[in-house]
Amino acid sequence: MQLAHMTWPEVERYLEAHDGIIIPTGSTEQHGPMGLIGTDHLCPEAIAHAVARDDEVVIGPSITVGMAQHHLAFPGTISLRPATLISVIRDTVMSLSRHGFRHIYFLNGHGGNVPTVQAAFSEIYADSTHAASNLRGEGPPRCRLANWFTLPDVAALARELYGDAEGQHATPSEVSVTQFACPEHIKSAALPPSTLHSSFPTDADDFRRAYPDGRMGSDSSLATPDHGRRFVEVASRAVKADFARFCRT
């Protein structure tokens, strides 16, 4: 179930038996000449919906814009400042916590979000740590950030299908997932080889100098919709198990 498609009495009933929610978390940023700008949220959305198809679990509204300042030299990228993203995560968790959600699972599609989202969790927990003594009984809800692309089975499949051509950005695995999820938006482009550098760029201009077409060592052209289907299957199975484990902590 998507939260957006429920009524509040339906949420109230869900909370009688559950206290977990999955929030697809991504970015709106360039993904090279043939990757979609929405790739990083389209992927966790596709996986989350596959999870929700079989299981009774609520999928919250996607965080579609994340921390992507290093991609801003490419048109179409939108980025939140880290401080802004921290506030977005914090307000989201505080809102859900008020209703009784106690396990908030951010299914992430963008590596650049990781430090900021983890810092946001620390802000939330610090709020609780510093709360006056008579407010401390319940503690904060438990938060978890899980990257779909680093789940062991997903990483193994990517390695098997693409080896080093997976690269680090605009990867064939994520492009495959969007080709499967949005078959009407499959693009093609001539792709010269892209070489990975040993150090990560700093600001947007530095990134574009290092990676002129936006890919980071990946051959996006290896993507196929059928690979995408396989990634979604593997990832949604892994997320289901991981989310269930998480909700029991």
Added chain:
Amino acid sequence: MQLAHMTWPEVERYLEAHDGIIIPTGSTEQHGPMGLIGTDHLCPEAIAHAVARDDEVVIGPSITVGMAQHHLAFPGTISLRPATLISVIRDTVMSLSRHGFRHIYFLNGHGGNVPTVQAAFSEIYADSTHAASNLRGEGPPRCRLANWFTLPDVAALARELYGDAEGQHATPSEVSVTQFACPEHIKSAALPPSTLHSSFPTDADDFRRAYPDGRMGSDSSLATPDHGRRFVEVASRAVKADFARFCRT
């Protein structure tokens, strides 16, 4: 075109001839016993996509969570603090502005967003006003907030169809739009009459005391998918004209 489904070279080409973008802006909040929690972003999304079907215009990622603190006593509502929403708007506009977008059009579905989004525009313009003199040449991009439900033709249709039963929240007009846009998520519920109070509630508990099932003077049960189709037609036509005018300023 949705920005999420484009590549960065496609955005680059779009910007050679255009500099406008529409951003559906809404909320994730209770809409009474039969209204969807996503109503306030589902409506502007449906209208924006209708606009984009006919016209060459880019639709940016929706702002699905807005300022809805007064609805937080109902499960499922998620709200950003005003300060957070101001930062989200500001970061979004600054990102788009870097690429050459000069007309940012927020198509809004939630009255509660209005003051905060307007304050955000003032923050953005103030950044420009206070910029050092040699940076002032270009000025800030122009921003506009347009509520689909207060467009004259839309308001007239709502009055014609529902009269006073339109109310102010969980209105039959917005419920109609979601029934048209999401026919698989049509809900029903027994609805006692809801009476409007003369003063607006303050915090979440005050709101729930005043409006126990979440509606504000509306009879959501008058909604039909066909009404929704008519609202989308009327609204998308009006938005197209308004957006075109705005892009010429």
Added chain:
Amino acid sequence: MQLAHMTWPEVERYLEAHDGIIIPTGSTEQHGPMGLIGTDHLCPEAIAHAVARDDEVVIGPSITVGMAQHHLAFPGTISLRPATLISVIRDTVMSLSRHGFRHIYFLNGHGGNVPTVQAAFSEIYADSTHAASNLRGEGPPRCRLANWFTLPDVAALARELYGDAEGQHATPSEVSVTQFACPEHIKSAALPPSTLHSSFPTDADDFRRAYPDGRMGSDSSLATPDHGRRFVEVASRAVKADFARFCRT
């Protein structure tokens, strides 16, 4: 009574029978060639003092500097950033609330303040909404923003006296009020016709380009001190009634 002229035991006694306060809220900004820079706070001050002459009501310290970034290309304008004004409102309300004031009425003279002050109210209410459950008993104080120039009787009088020459900034109605309130500071200037544009300017330079002498479609020279007297009478009567109603909510 002005709060500034009371002692704390006098405030304590007032609070035994009342819990309302009026705070004149304005701006320090250019008002064209003959309007005073203080116009936007001088007007609500004059009206509030007329209210307090007849009624037992406390008038708090004026907010004399508001959100006026778009006027900063004219010498003498002082503007708070929206975020600053939000903090000023919030700190003011929190202070008054600690003493038992439960109805805080901002009598506003500057249209540019409206979104920011409304956003400030939402921040205050959100503080209460997010407060831990055992703190929620009392709820936040109730806040109201009332523009003296949009009170129905005031707007009718302006229409009657000036028609379209009222314009939107440096209006003859507000200039009249300051001529009545500050008879020793009546100015005159040659005023060419000023034409209103359909879209509101963005930053300070954009404003000055659009409205070179600072007026927005108004003929300030129609102002007279006697008109000012009439506006203060009409407005203070309306504010008295509105404030009394508000204190009963």
Added chain:
Amino acid sequence: MQLAHMTWPEVERYLEAHDGIIIPTGSTEQHGPMGLIGTDHLCPEAIAHAVARDDEVVIGPSITVGMAQHHLAFPGTISLRPATLISVIRDTVMSLSRHGFRHIYFLNGHGGNVPTVQAAFSEIYADSTHAASNLRGEGPPRCRLANWFTLPDVAALARELYGDAEGQHATPSEVSVTQFACPEHIKSAALPPSTLHSSFPTDADDFRRAYPDGRMGSDSSLATPDHGRRFVEVASRAVKADFARFCRT
């Protein structure tokens, strides 16, 4: 001249020959059983207006609410958070600086403002220190905080008239100034002796425990309007000289 009573062309002319401004800076806080809540801004206002009567100098809008958290256990006190007051000072200076004011003189009536206002100056100067190299030519405007009550001649007069009974808050000297400036608001009250403690209180409750009627070691009842006249004369002479010196730096 008060800025509030000028037009923008008048300010423009003033700036052709001057670049200084005086901003009365105070507080809205309890001043014991017979001192006015507005004392701390009424005093610098009275002195600034005396300066402006003789000299060509612009007096900006008063900062009537300052940092007074420790007085909040007494009804009527309004306090800004230090962070808010820093923003207010910064926005004020940035606005004035844009027009060509280069010497901003805060004439202060409240000791509790001192650290925060000084920290605000450092924030303003730090903005300039961190500005990119090509923006650094002009540097920030010069700011000065001057307490009227610590001017040597004023302090000497207070010592002469009251000795130790001057105390530290609700002092007879400041009460005298308000009696001279607002003769229609002279109050009286039975005043038991007030004893100064060696350490300054922390929060509002701690303050009220230490100083139950709000005075700090002062005998406010020694105040007379004629003393007030003398304080205003002495202080305005000293401020004139100090401001002139400051404007030459």
Added chain:
Amino acid sequence: MQLAHMTWPEVERYLEAHDGIIIPTGSTEQHGPMGLIGTDHLCPEAIAHAVARDDEVVIGPSITVGMAQHHLAFPGTISLRPATLISVIRDTVMSLSRHGFRHIYFLNGHGGNVPTVQAAFSEIYADSTHAASNLRGEGPPRCRLANWFTLPDVAALARELYGDAEGQHATPSEVSVTQFACPEHIKSAALPPSTLHSSFPTDADDFRRAYPDGRMGSDSSLATPDHGRRFVEVASRAVKADFARFCRT
């Protein structure tokens, strides 16, 4: 060389030939019954000083307090909020950057700092990304966060000496380093076995419930000063190489 022990002309000379600096970064937090509260900054300080003994490199002032909210249920722990630590890092980098430092190397001793420091780097880079076009020439300085305890040779030595008894907090390896660096502060305590949990605690109370004496699966009693000497040797060699590589990027 420690920056604290240099004069500014010495720094000026150093910058003629170098542009790198190492900043030991740690925490002030409980480290179990026998680990020192300063462990997390004492370790990177000891290693940095070993590096500086042989090489010409400037060691900046340690960041001794980091993000340690989860340890606050144990007396002696001091923690910065994530937002505060972000500001500290940003101000530090901006200051050093003004002088010509272009490679800022944070040698970190506390895992809990990692996300926040990485988010701080993104804030710094985003400042540059969003800078107006004519300021973009130079770009931001390059920042790097290196954990001494995850350097491959260090981790290998810890595995060899302690296997699983290394644990995750109050580890014998870090205790060894402090015993070597501060031989006069070697403590002992009876240590029951400590078991690692699969999920990381949330707030301070949750942490103390999970790990009652503060250790996380470690046997601190295996530490010896001689181990400490070996860790410092291995780590300083690795840091030297890593820092040199970094300064060439």
Added chain:
Amino acid sequence: MQLAHMTWPEVERYLEAHDGIIIPTGSTEQHGPMGLIGTDHLCPEAIAHAVARDDEVVIGPSITVGMAQHHLAFPGTISLRPATLISVIRDTVMSLSRHGFRHIYFLNGHGGNVPTVQAAFSEIYADSTHAASNLRGEGPPRCRLANWFTLPDVAALARELYGDAEGQHATPSEVSVTQFACPEHIKSAALPPSTLHSSFPTDADDFRRAYPDGRMGSDSSLATPDHGRRFVEVASRAVKADFARFCRT
């Protein structure tokens, strides 16, 4: 005892009988051609350790970087923004307060920190003042800022040894203390006379124009290690007495 060298059970035992802590507070900033960049924290550290040698008192981690924006035109200076330093102080006090520390004594070596640290105390106390009524029982911990160089006995010794040559920055007294504390880092330089200006500089460039080698009216070359020994003795005796008095309030 340094907090860094204690274990948490040792802190727990200390808190059974004491509730005070001394935090050396300084800066990392140029101190002229022969003064050390760390002077302002090295001095209070040396004095605090002398206090702790004789008395049972815990010395917290030094704040080595303070508010020094005006020194940033000299290489090696690192400065926190005032807002950042306020947050650092606040987080430190909140952390210590959670464990039962009720008297937090900042032993300061840098005049530039004073307003900001005092503003930080007001922020901390305001948190308590605004806390909901049922949280107000205990009140905030008591904070004190003491400058070692303005202690009467210290100032008298400086006057006796150096007269006017003490100056205001890079003074022979502080240089003496660092020569005593760090005998291996004694520097020398040819020092032309340095003249004090009557007004304090604004930003970093203004400071360097006014004081080209960084000293402010001081003759640092009068410093000797033996003077340093005497200053530490005099200061530590005075701090001991002052801290004891403070802990009894």
